[in-house]
Structures are given as C-alpha cells and as structure tokens.
Amino acid sequence: CNCWCGSTRYVISVMASLGFIISFGMRCNLGVSIIKMLENTTKAEEEDVNGTSSLFDWQPETVGVVSSAFLWGYLFTQVPGGYLAARYPANRVFGVALFTTCILNLFLPVSARVGWGALAAVRVLQGLAEGMTYPAAHGIWSNWAPPLERTRLSTITFAGTYFGAVTGMPLSGLLADLMGWESPFYFYGAIGIMWSCGWYFVSSPSPARHTFLSREEQLYIEESIGNKGENKIMEGGVPWRAMLTSMPVYAIIVANFCRSWTFYLLLTSQPIYMQQSYVNYDTTRIGYLSAIPHFLMGLVVVLGGQLADTLRSRGWSTTVVRKLFNCGGFLSEGVFLLIAAACNGGPGVIALLTVAITVAGMAISGYSVNHLDVAPRYASILMGLSNCIGTVGGMLSPLTVGWLTAAYGYRGWSYVFLIAGLVHINGVIFYFFFGSGEKQPWADPEPEEEGDVVIYTRDQDEDEDEVEFLWDYEPHDFLRLTRRDNFVQLPATDDYLYGGVNHRDFEY
Numbered sequence: 001c002n003c004w005c006g007s008t009r010y011v012i013s014v015m016a017s018l019g020f021i022i023s024f025g026m027r028c029n030l031g032v033s034i035i036k037m038l039e040n041t042t043k044a045e046e047e048d049v050n051g052t053s054s055l056f057d058w059q060p061e062t063v064g065v066v067s068s069a070f071l072w073g074y075l076f077t078q079v080p081g082g083y084l085a086a087r088y089p090a091n092r093v094f095g096v097a098l099f100t101t102c103i104l105n106l107f108l109p110v111s112a113r114v115g116w117g118a119l120a121a122v123r124v125l126q127g128l129a130e131g132m133t134y135p136a137a138h139g140i141w142s143n144w145a146p147p148l149e150r151t152r153l154s155t156i157t158f159a160g161t162y163f164g165a166v167t168g169m170p171l172s173g174l175l176a177d178l179m180g181w182e183s184p185f186y187f188y189g190a191i192g193i194m195w196s197c198g199w200y201f202v203s204s205p206s207p208a209r210h211t212f213l214s215r216e217e218q219l220y221i222e223e224s225i226g227n228k229g230e231n232k233i234m235e236g237g238v239p240w241r242a243m244l245t246s247m248p249v250y251a252i253i254v255a256n257f258c259r260s261w262t263f264y265l266l267l268t269s270q271p272i273y274m275q276q277s278y279v280n281y282d283t284t285r286i287g288y289l290s291a292i293p294h295f296l297m298g299l300v301v302v303l304g305g306q307l308a309d310t311l312r313s314r315g316w317s318t319t320v321v322r323k324l325f326n327c328g329g330f331l332s333e334g335v336f337l338l339i340a341a342a343c344n345g346g347p348g349v350i351a352l353l354t355v356a357i358t359v360a361g362m363a364i365s366g367y368s369v370n371h372l373d374v375a376p377r378y379a380s381i382l383m384g385l386s387n388c389i390g391t392v393g394g395m396l397s398p399l400t401v402g403w404l405t406a407a408y409g410y411r412g413w414s415y416v417f418l419i420a421g422l423v424h425i426n427g428v429i430f431y432f433f434f435g436s437g438e439k440q441p442w443a444d445p446e447p448e449e450e451g452d453v454v455i456y457t458r459d460q461d462e463d464e465d466e467v468e469f470l471w472d473y474e475p476h477d478f479l480r481l482t483r484r485d486n487f488v489q490l491p492a493t494d495d496y497l498y499g500g501v502n503h504r505d506f507e508y
Helices: 008-047 060-076 078-087 090-106 108-114 116-130 133-144 147-179 183-202 215-225 240-244 247-277 283-313 318-342 347-365 367-374 376-434
Strands: 453-458 481-486
Touching: 008 060, 008 090, 008 108, 008 116, 008 133, 008 147, 008 183, 008 215, 008 247, 060 078, 060 116, 060 376, 078 090, 078 133, 078 376, 090 108, 090 116, 090 133, 090 183, 108 116, 108 183, 133 147, 133 367, 133 376, 147 183, 147 215, 147 283, 147 347, 147 367, 240 376, 247 283, 247 318, 247 347, 247 367, 247 376, 283 318, 283 347, 318 347, 318 367, 318 376, 347 367, 347 376, 367 376
Parallel strands: none
Antiparallel strands: 453 481
C-alpha cells in the first residue's frame, strides 16, 4: 500500500490530528451555541412561542456550571487513561474514547431541553471519555515514533487541537445561525462517528502488528526505538515513587499548568471578550475572529515541530531544544499578555492576544513532547499526570475571569491578562532550571529474569492461544495475531527425567 509520503506513521499522525480537530470542535459547540440558546429564550419570552419562553432561562452562574462540567469529568480520567493506554493498545483507547464522546454529543440537545442539570451530567460524561485521548496519543507514539521524529509526529497530531478550535468556533456559529442551536452538536457527533470507523482500520498498536505497513518502515521504526513489540507495562510495573520525585517530571507538569491556564482561558472566554469589545458583531463574525489566533498557532505548532527535530538531527541536545522552544514560547506569550494588560481594550488588545497565542505554539515542541524523552515507556502515564494538573489550571482561569469581570466590569480583563502573563513568566523560570530532554534512570524496566520468553507472531493456526485482550483484535482476519510461550526448558513432567533426584536414591 503506497501511503502518503510513503509512510504509514504519518498517515496515523494525520488521522489522529483529525480526531483532535473533531474533539476540540465539539468543545466549541456549547460555548458558541449557548449564545443562540439564550437569544432564542429572549425572543421566546417576547413572542411566547409554543409556550417555551422559559426553556433556557439560565442565570450566568448556571451557564458557568454547565460550561465547566466538561472539565470536571476530563480531570478525573487523565491518569487512569494514561495507565490504560500503557496497559492496553493505546490506539484502541484513543478510538473508543473519541467514539464515546461523539455519541454523547448527539444527546446534548435533548439533555439541554430536559434541564441544565441533565446537560451538565452529559458534559461530565463527555469529559470522562475525552480525558483519555491525550494520554493515549502519547501511548501511540511511544511505539511508533523514532526518536528523531518524536517532535514532528507529535506536533502534527496535537496541532489538531488548535485547528479544531479554528474550525469549531466559526463553523459552530455558522451552523447555529443557519440551522438552529442544535445543529453543531449533531454535525460534530456524526462526523466523529465516521472518523472512528476510519481510525479502526488505519491504526494499529505497534508497527509489528500493522497489516499494511511495509517491511522497510517496520524495521526502521523498531531499530530506531530499540523495541520490537509494544511498550506495555505489566501490573505493578510503574515506578510511581521515582516518577513523583523527579524534577524533570515536575517541570513538565508546571509547564502544562501554565499553558492550560491561558489556553482554556481563551478557548472558553475569548468569544465573550470579543462580544464585549465588538457589541455590533453577530455570532458568526465573533466565531471567525476568535478562530484567527488558533489558526496561526496551529501553523506554528507544525512548523516548530519540524524545526525542533531538524536541530536535533544536526547535533543539538534534546535538553537544549526543549528548553529553547518551551521557554521561548512561554516568554514571548507572557510578554505580550503583560502588554495587553497595560492597554485599555480595543483592537490593539485583540492584536496582542493574537500574537501571544501564535508564538505560544513554539512551546508545544518543548513540554508537550517532553514525556517521550524522559520516559518513553511511561509517556502516556506522564501525559495523564501532567494534563490532570494542567486541567486544574484550565478550570481555575475561567473562574478567575468571572470573579474579576464581576468585580471590575470590562476593566477586569486587564487583570485577567496580567495574571496569565505572570503565570507564563513563572513557567519559564521553573522549566529553565529543572527541564530535561534526557531519558531518566527510572524509565527503563527492571531486567527480566531468565526463563519464559513471550514472542508475538502472525499465524493462522486455530489451535494457538489468542491474544489476551479484546482490544488486541485487528479488523483483518486473514492475518491473526497469536501468542506463543517459548521456554528455555520444557516444563517438567517427571522429576527424574528432568533432573530431579527427590524420588530416586543412588548408591556409589
């Protein structure tokens, strides 16, 4: 099969990126549609259409609860999702998580009509499912990405999160204006289900188990990674104590917190700021304006990944490259946010925010890929851990917006940008001193004892023991993966024959 660029791993990367585009597009649905929902309520109150005047008569506090409900679920499955992706095929965890999220998206309009409590409950369930996607993506690349392509492949994948916001905001606004507030939920749910079908046939847990992968590419990946199978962990095999006392790990966690603070701040609150700044703009135009910074950032994320791996291939140390991109991106974003805080609103602030978000794309080639450097075997777990703490920042920043704007009005946005800028400056300092691109001593598994050896083979023997887990099955029946246990010595069935002397006496 002649794949794009002759490389199956890049096809998987693009497909995963499309998955994140859909995922983050769904996150934008409610933020944009709720404007139309509340507008429709006002009109209904005036016209008393079908007796639905109080259907969405929600107070700002209620809207805040519904908007944050997703993150409450998203927070709690980060670390469990990382463990599942390390224990089971990461591509299956990724696919099932997104498929579940898309199904739930179809139920959001119905739940909204039932009441805000039902809507919040479905949003929590969406968060629980989607919380496994980021860790699972790292689990995929721990088995598929050659070391000098980690940044490139990962940033292509994660660029989908920003392009998802790019398409999600204006498209949700357009659909809501043309077809009603329910249409964004139905649209994204449907295309997400179609994507899930494609992902099932394109992805594979590891190169050794991909049906259409060329032999040359398989050997290249396996020899580069130094791993012939999957980076699965066995029960009790996670070095939690060493991981939780490692400063490079905390550098990643702090960086994730800082980046999530501003990312979720702008993802959830930017349309509101735009609406307050441009009161005469409709929902569609606000959606387009909000999308511009994320589009530019997505481009910088992809280009930054290419540049970072180019520098590494030319002899730059991984630590230097990670610190250069992470600290450079954070420092630039922090400075522009501080300048925005000193302004009094208007088009100048919008321009500053656009530049700040754009240059922040450099940091994705730093902390966001760093998990694969310090502990490739446990990358999905590290991603779950860091994204869990990062999500806390993403939950706190919109709350800060509410408190400050309620207390100071429009002027409160200056304090919002000031805090965001200071958060990033502190992230620069911490990552500069404690960040690392080197594989940590605890990241390698303990040497296995001599004895049983487990190998994976492609075989059609119906009598062989099949793979242990349901998710291990691939959609191609003509190439079945089986498991064989090969022993250094066959199991003893007779003590004397196999070296035992317990049942026979010898006289000399």
